Amino acid sequence: xxxxxxxxxxxxxxxxxxxxxxxxxxxxxxxxxxxxxxxxxxxxxxxxxxxxxxxxxxxxxxxxxxxxxxxxxxxxxxxxxxxxxxxxxxxxxxxxxxxxxxxxxxxxxxxxxxxxxxxxxxxxxxxxxxxxxxxxxxxxxxxxxxxxxxxxxxxxxxxxxxxxxxxxxxxxxxxxxxxxxxxxxxxxxxxxxxxxxxxxxxxxxxxxxxxxxxxxxxxxxxxxxxxxxxxxxxxxxxxxxxxxxxxxxxxxxxx
Amino acid sequence: xxxxxxxxxxxxxxxxxxxxxxxxxxxxxxxxxxxxxxxxxxxxxxxxxxxxxxxxxxxxxxxxxxxxxxxxxxxxxxxxxxxxxxxxxxxxxxxxxxxxxxxxxxxxxxxxxxxxxxxxxxxxxxxxxxxxxxxxxxxxxxxxxxxxxxxxxxxxxxxxxxxxxxxxxxxxxxxxxxxxxxxxxxxxxxxxxxxxxxxxxxxxxxxxxxxxxxxxxxxxxxxxxxxxxxxxxxxxxxxxxxxxxxxxxxxxxxxxxxxxxxxxxxxxxxxxxxxxxxxxxxxxxxxxxxxxxxxxxxxxxxxxxxxxxxxxxxxxxxxxxxxxxxxxxxxxxxxxxxxxxxxxxxxxxxxxxxxxxxxxxxxxxxxxxxxxxxxxxxxxxxxxxxxxxxxxxxxxxxxxxxxxxxxxxxxxxxxxxxxxxxxxxxxxxxxxxxxxxxxxxxxxxxxxxxxxxxxxxxxxxxxxxxxxxxxxxxxxxxxxxxxxxxxxxxxxxxxxxxxxxxxxxxxxxxxxxxxxxxxxxxxxxxxxxxxxxxxxxxxxxxxxxxxxxxxxxxxxxxxxxxxxxxxxxx
Numbered sequence: 149x150x151x152x153x154x155x156x157x158x159x160x161x162x163x164x165x166x167x168x169x170x171x172x173x174x175x176x177x178x179x180x181x182x183x184x185x186x187x188x189x190x191x192x193x194x195x196x197x198x199x200x201x202x203x204x205x206x207x208x209x210x211x212x213x214x215x216x217x218x219x220x221x222x223x224x225x226x227x228x229x230x231x232x233x234x235x236x237x238x239x240x241x242x243x244x245x246x247x248x249x250x251x252x253x254x255x256x257x258x259x260x261x262x263x264x265x266x267x268x269x270x271x272x273x274x275x276x277x278x279x280x281x282x283x284x285x286x287x288x289x290x291x292x293x294x295x296x297x298x299x300x301x302x303x304x305x306x307x308x309x310x311x312x313x314x315x316x317x318x319x320x321x322x323x324x325x326x327x328x329x330x331x332x333x334x335x336x337x338x339x340x341x342x343x344x345x346x347x348x349x350x351x352x353x354x355x356x357x358x359x360x361x362x363x364x365x366x367x368x369x370x371x372x373x374x375x376x377x378x379x380x381x382x383x384x385x386x387x388x389x390x391x392x393x394x395x396x397x398x399x400x401x402x403x
Numbered sequence: 404x405x406x407x408x409x410x411x412x413x414x415x416x417x418x419x420x421x422x423x424x425x426x427x428x429x430x431x432x433x434x435x436x437x438x439x440x441x442x443x444x445x446x447x448x449x450x451x452x453x454x455x456x457x458x459x460x461x462x463x464x465x466x467x468x469x470x471x472x473x474x475x476x477x478x479x480x481x482x483x484x485x486x487x488x489x490x491x492x493x494x495x496x497x498x499x500x501x502x503x504x505x506x507x508x509x510x511x512x513x514x515x516x517x518x519x520x521x522x523x524x525x526x527x528x529x530x531x532x533x534x535x536x537x538x539x540x541x542x543x544x545x546x547x548x549x550x551x552x553x554x555x556x557x558x559x560x561x562x563x564x565x566x567x568x569x570x571x572x573x574x575x576x577x578x579x580x581x582x583x584x585x586x587x588x589x590x591x592x593x594x595x596x597x598x599x600x601x602x603x604x605x606x607x608x609x610x611x612x613x614x615x616x617x618x619x620x621x622x623x624x625x626x627x628x629x630x631x632x633x634x635x636x637x638x639x640x641x642x643x644x645x646x647x648x649x650x651x652x653x654x655x656x657x658x659x660x661x662x663x664x665x666x667x668x669x670x671x672x673x674x675x676x677x678x679x680x681x682x683x684x685x686x687x688x689x690x691x692x693x694x695x696x697x698x699x700x701x702x703x704x705x706x707x708x709x710x711x712x713x714x715x716x717x718x719x720x721x722x723x724x725x726x727x728x729x730x731x732x733x734x735x736x737x738x739x740x741x742x743x744x745x746x747x748x749x750x751x752x753x754x755x756x757x758x759x760x761x762x763x764x765x766x767x768x769x770x771x772x773x774x775x776x777x778x779x780x781x782x783x784x785x786x787x788x789x790x791x792x793x794x795x796x797x798x799x800x801x802x803x804x805x806x807x808x809x810x811x812x813x814x815x816x817x818x819x820x821x822x823x824x825x826x827x828x829x830x831x832x833x834x835x836x837x838x839x840x841x842x843x844x845x846x847x848x849x850x851x852x853x854x855x856x857x858x859x860x861x862x863x864x865x866x867x868x869x870x871x872x873x874x875x876x877x878x879x880x881x882x883x884x885x886x887x888x889x890x891x892x893x894x895x896x897x898x899x900x901x902x903x904x905x906x907x908x909x910x911x912x913x914x915x916x917x918x919x920x921x922x923x924x925x926x927x928x929x930x931x932x933x934x935x936x937x938x939x940x941x942x943x944x945x946x947x948x949x950x951x952x953x954x955x956x957x958x959x960x961x962x963x964x965x966x967x968x969x970x971x972x973x
Contacts, residue, residue, distance in 0.1 A: 235806065236805070239811065241811065265815060266461065266471075266487050267469055269472075269488045270488065278482060279897075282488065283489045284488065294807050324805075328804075328805075347804065350805075352457060371814050373752070376454070381627065381750070382626040382627050384750065384753065385584055386585070388587050388751060391750050398454055402452075
């Protein structure tokens with residue numbers, strides 16, 4: 149890991165920048181990103197909000213349109229943040245889940261139709277099915293996340309007498325792996341199903357159009373070489389050369 | 404109490420490709436046609452902001468809302484069928500244009516072998532090639548009889564292609580538009596398959612290579628290779644679909660109208676005829692009866708079968724006795740494939756849904772099956788559909804599914820991974836069928852459709868053999884690492900596979916093994932027609948839309964004839 153090469157452990161890095169403490173996360177993405185930039189030699193992440201101007205053009209020390217819509221405590225939100233960062237960590241290629249705004253993306257999604265399973269069939273009777281029959285939980289995704297995030301913290305306290313967000317990265321990975329393998333007991337859902345949702349939601353937040361509040365400044369797309377919304381490739385489709393194209397958000401269609 | 408509306412000549416249940424074709428042809432012939440569409444009106448102007456992977460491909464913007472209606476599923480009869488609570492294996496459409504709005508645009512004609520599969524297989528390999536558990540049957544119609552309708556559909560849709568595949572049926576006319584552009588990815592496939600002695604050709608595409616005006620006067624624009632086809636509508640009107648072709652054609656006659664948000668819940672039958680349909684306005688909750696001289700079921704495969712079942716029309720298939728036809732011969736699609744990880748980068752994010760090259764050297768009976776334990780095969784294709792970052796996170800084997808190594812590898816290989824896939828044929832098995840679920844209901848109080856389905860020995864053998872063939876091609880293309888698809892085990896409804904469900908309302912010449920005759924006229928009600936991939940007696944080695952479109956044109960001709968003469972068309 150890049151930071152370890154510089155003799156700073158990831159945990160120390162997080163502590164000094166305040167990312168793991170909740171204060172800066174509570175202040176929104178700006179704080180987190182500014183913190184990151186201090187510790188990066190180059191490739192600083194720029195956001196529209198970096199100079200303290202939020203997307204509504206108002207001047208503030210945090211963006212007024214970023215905040216929690218689902219989780220009610222910073223403890224839970226920090227667990228979510230650290231878990232997503234382990235799934236999609238910051239490295240020399242670019243930001244991880246936190247820097248991309250993934251935790252806010254997931255929080256916001258859980259507050260809406262995704263969290264409420266608005267488009268899923270949720271009529272009973274509910275029964276445990278075979279794995280080939282898919283989602284059979286009586287719980288909505290919001291309920292699964294609320295329970296799963298609490299369970300991650302609980303598991304951390306059981307194993308290490310600390311909150312999940314305070315653990316060393318390797319300890320977080322150990323617990324996440326236990327969830328992934330379905331080894332942690334959850335109610336009305338399995339831990340591996342929760343982990344599957346968490347992993348998928350993390351990738352969604354990293355790579356969805358920035359209009360959904362993840363993929364900050366299209367950094368996810370820039371890392372991946374995906375140009376986002378482009379009207380046409382008819383002039384390049386036959387090219388033998390790999391095409392590096394500056395990405396564009398679908399928001400360009402409304403401005 | 405239901406309100407009874409004025410009678411029309413023809414009512415279609417659903418307005419996608421098949422409903423649109425029936426509407427266009429019948430309204431041109433002077434019949435008064437009403438389309439009942441359960442979803443909303445939509446068109447090209449709704450898709451200007453469609454380059455949004457999350458909204459359309461991940462959150463399923465254009466698809467059926469399962470909270471109102473889904474299916475139940477089990478692998479076999481001893482298993483408890485449970486609802487498909489979340490969309491997965493296939494993506495059901497909703498709204499004007501149906502699934503034809505968000506298709507990729509692969510447009511095929513099933514092979515001459517498909518239509519006479521039982522006769523031709525027995526003639527060449529004897530009567531017991533597959534054994535008695537498979538309900539193999541001829542379709543009652545030959546490729547040559549269907550050829551004019553294939554041509555008609557291709558000219559309506561403006562299909563782009565080249566007629567240089569030695570294995571497919573004879574075409575009476577050339578493709579209406581030339582093939583799409585060849586890209587470095589396609590060139591590699593072409594060279595590799597030629598090196599191996601195969602016969603590559605450009606996939607017939609409904610993303611058009613050039614602007615085209617069809618015989619009805621509808622214009623389809625030229626594809627821009629933007630990479631947003633499957634799961635999206637086309638913001639250019641460059642992907643042929645019902646709402647930019649047959650639907651406007653029908654509306655222009657003045658003989659066609661569409662009632663949106665109208666969910667049909669019953670086909671009304673008296674004696675040996677149907678009298679109309681009962682539907683619910685999904686906005687107001689009001690119930691209506693739409694009387695009609697002719698009722699045409701033109702919704703998706705699953706819903707066509709369900710409507711007949713809840714209306715008690717026809718005899719339900721019984722897997723114990725083999726009697727009954729409704730729900731019989733449910734098939735899917737077998738998907739052999741190989742993934743190649745390359746050192747060099749490709750423009751994988753550019754593309755079009757049907758930008759691809761194919762070989763048919765292992766499709767149908769193009770190759771000898773004497774020493775093989777399966778019949779039929781698959782078209783093997785490389786497509787460049789435009790990869791998107793949420794859905795496409797390819798990593799070589801042994802890479803963890805998350806964490807630092809996953810991030811690095813999935814980013815590295817996003818533009819360095821290619822896939823060759825087969826659309827493999829699916830043979831009907833006596834244990835694979837549709838019925839009504841006894842426990843779960845939809846938002847209108849009707850039972851959910853129940854699907855009992857698993858892969859068979861035939862499927863597993865086909866999949867293994869053809870995955871090996873695709874892996875050989877991928878190796879020849881220069882991939883550093885080649886990974887053939889995992890062997891088939893049990894059918895799993897969770898991961899997306901393909902929206903190529905077929906069967907259940909099969910066509911044929913014998914009422915003992917078919918629901919409709921070869922004009923798609925119901926055996927038990929002469930003024931009821933059932934159209935779509937549900938008519939397929941098995942699923943072939945191609946995507947189904949071209950063949951469903953051809954059947955719809957043939958059915959339209961049958962309906963027009965029936966409207967003049969009445970009686971059975973056979």
